[in-house]
Amino acid sequence: MVQIVEEKNNKPTEQEEYLLEVKGLKKYFDISEGWFKKEKHYLRAVDNIDFFVKQGETLGIVGESGCGKSTTGNLIMQLLDKTEGEIIFEGVDLGTLKGEELRKKRAEIQMIFQDPYSSLNPRMRVFDIIAEPLITHHVVKGKDLQNQVYELLDVVGLDRSYARRYPHEFSGGQRQRIGIARALALKPKLIICDEPVSALDVSIQSQILNLMAKLQKEFQLTYIFIAHGLPAVKHISDRVAVMYLGKIVEITTKEKLFDHPLHPYTEGLLSAVPIADPELRDKKHRILIEGDMPSPANPPSGCRFHTRCPYAQDTCKSEEPKLMEAKPDHFVACHFPLKEGHGVLIEK
Numbered sequence: 001m002v003q004i005v006e007e008k009n010n011k012p013t014e015q016e017e018y019l020l021e022v023k024g025l026k027k028y029f030d031i032s033e034g035w036f037k038k039e040k041h042y043l044r045a046v047d048n049i050d051f052f053v054k055q056g057e058t059l060g061i062v063g064e065s066g067c068g069k070s071t072t073g074n075l076i077m078q079l080l081d082k083t084e085g086e087i088i089f090e091g092v093d094l095g096t097l098k099g100e101e102l103r104k105k106r107a108e109i110q111m112i113f114q115d116p117y118s119s120l121n122p123r124m125r126v127f128d129i130i131a132e133p134l135i136t137h138h139v140v141k142g143k144d145l146q147n148q149v150y151e152l153l154d155v156v157g158l159d160r161s162y163a164r165r166y167p168h169e170f171s172g173g174q175r176q177r178i179g180i181a182r183a184l185a186l187k188p189k190l191i192i193c194d195e196p197v198s199a200l201d202v203s204i205q206s207q208i209l210n211l212m213a214k215l216q217k218e219f220q221l222t223y224i225f226i227a228h229g230l231p232a233v234k235h236i237s238d239r240v241a242v243m244y245l246g247k248i249v250e251i252t253t254k255e256k257l258f259d260h261p262l263h264p265y266t267e268g269l270l271s272a273v274p275i276a277d278p279e280l281r282d283k284k285h286r287i288l289i290e291g292d293m294p295s296p297a298n299p300p301s302g303c304r305f306h307t308r309c310p311y312a313q314d315t316c317k318s319e320e321p322k323l324m325e326a327k328p329d330h331f332v333a334c335h336f337p338l339k340e341g342h343g344v345l346i347e348k
Contacts (some may be wrong), residue, residue, distance in 0.1 A: 019190055019222050020053040020076070025085035027071055031297060043297040045071040047246035048085070050323070053190070058216065058223040060237030060254070062230060062269065064293055067243040069226045070114075073192045076224070077111055078102065089190070107137050110183040114195040116175035120167040126153075126178055127163035133185045152181040155218075156211065173204035177211070184215070193225045197232055209235050230273050234258060242266045245304040246296055248323060252330040262326055262337040264309045265289070303335065311336060 028042040046068040053059045061069045074080045076087055078094055087094045089105065097105055113119035120129055130149045134140055140148055150160045156177040167175055176196060183191055193212070197205040213236055215221060227233050233240055234254055241251040242263065250263040261267045268289035291308045294300055300307050306316040315335050323333040 017055045018052045019055045019090060020224075021086075021088040022049060022051050022072075022076070023086040023088070025049050025072070025075060025087065026083040027068075027075055027080060028083045041297060043295075044246050044299060045296055046075065047296075047299075049243075049246075049248045051241055051248060051251060053222060053224060055189075056216075056220055056222055057238040058225050058236055060225045060227065060233035060240040061243060062227055062233050062240060063243035064228060066245075066293060066296065068246040068296070069228075069243050070194055072243075073111070073194050073224060073226050076190075077109060077192060078106055103137075107133075107186045108189045109192065110186065110188040110190075111192045111194060112176070112179055112183050112196045115199050116172050116179055117167075117199070119179055120175055122167055124166075125163065126165055126167070129167070129178060130163075130181050130185055133182065137186060139186065148185075152184055155184065155215070156181045171204075172200050173207060176200065176208055180208075180211070180215070184219070187219070188221070190222045190224070193223055195227050196225075198227065198229065205232065206235075212236060230258075230269060242269070245293060245299055247304060247333065249305065249334070250330075250332045251323070252327075256327075256330050260338075262330060262332040263305075263334050264311055264338065265305050267338060303333075 025046055026044075026048055027046040028044050030040065031043050032039060032041045049068075049072070051059070061072065063069050071080065075082050076089075076094075082095060089109065092105065094102070094105060124132075127146075127149055130152055131145055134145060134148060149163060153160050153163060158174065158177055158181070162170070162174075167178070170178065179196075196212075197208050200208060209232060212223070216223060223236070225233060225236055237254050239252065240254050240257045241248050242257075242265065243249070244265050250257065250261065250266050257266065258270065261270055264287075268287045271287035272289075287310070289308055294304070294307060300317075301320075302318045303309070303312070303316040303321050306312040309316065313336065319335065321333045321335050323331050326332045326334075326337045
């Protein structure tokens with residue numbers, strides 16, 4: 001068992017510059033049945049999570065479908081109302097803002113969506129799609145508007161002649177570049193990337209990831225990169241948060257996470273990553289996560305992963321582990337974190 005260094009929240013020190021801080025965030029969906037709904041039943045999509053994002057970094061959020069990662073992104077974007085908690089952006093709790101104040105602050109947070117086909121209005125030309133946020137927020141107009149749209153097309157690697165075309169005339173990768181140009185239009189400080197490459201071919205995925213990394217350096221962007229594919233997260237992230245059934249179970253730098261995961265669920269996710277090198281593949285210790293993820297409407301008692309964990313003990317079934325710092329800058333919610341040298345072989 002790894003010795004716990006110190007129990008404390010996953011928060012930056014006063015000296016660290018951070019852009020976003022999430023405290024005790026919850027989102028429960030009411031799924032009560034019956035005419036009078038006397039008995040309340042809730043689906044706990046996001047259940048009391050804490051994390052922060054530093055200025056200029058990329059925080060990856062990974063987990064299985066239904067773990068709450070996309071809901072977290074929608075809550076930060078204010079596309080969903082939170083049940084409880086705080087979303088503090090540049091020192092301001094977004095939940096306290098209304099009307100024009102909220103509209104101005106939301107302009108600094110943009111999103112790149114998962115599906116490049118459904119995220120673009122098929123009835124609008126590319127020019128109008130990119131220009132829409134600039135017009136809505138009264139940024140520019142006239143000749144300046146045209147110049148800015150053309151500059152955004154240049155930035156994402158698309159020809160200016162594409163501005164007069166419709167979305168159906170483009171490939172998936174080109175459509176995602178259009179979506180990125182739209183997200184950049186208002187010069188945001190934070191971009192939430194909701195599985196932006198999962199719907200693309202593998203060869204195109206690398207192009208989009210490289211483009212996003214280039215834009216981050218050029219415009220000093222901060223990303224929250226939501227994905228279920230670990231290779232993409234490893235490519236672009238600085239730190240990684242692993243979610244399971246509405247909870248963050250592990251969060252640390254990508255190097256520490258991939259070299260030595262402390263949570264059994266993270267170990268299982270890494271074990272599922274395919275390795276191309278036959279020699280390394282033969283040496284790989286495979287950890288299988290058996291069974292399906294329980295319903296967030298009826299989560300297990302204690303540790304939510306204990307029903308699928310190969311190392312679960314009686315304590316795991318009765319006591320819910322807290323997210324604690326097991327090693328410097330390595331937080332894990334597990335009663336029995338994995339020992340040094342345990343785990344899986346990951347291709348470098």
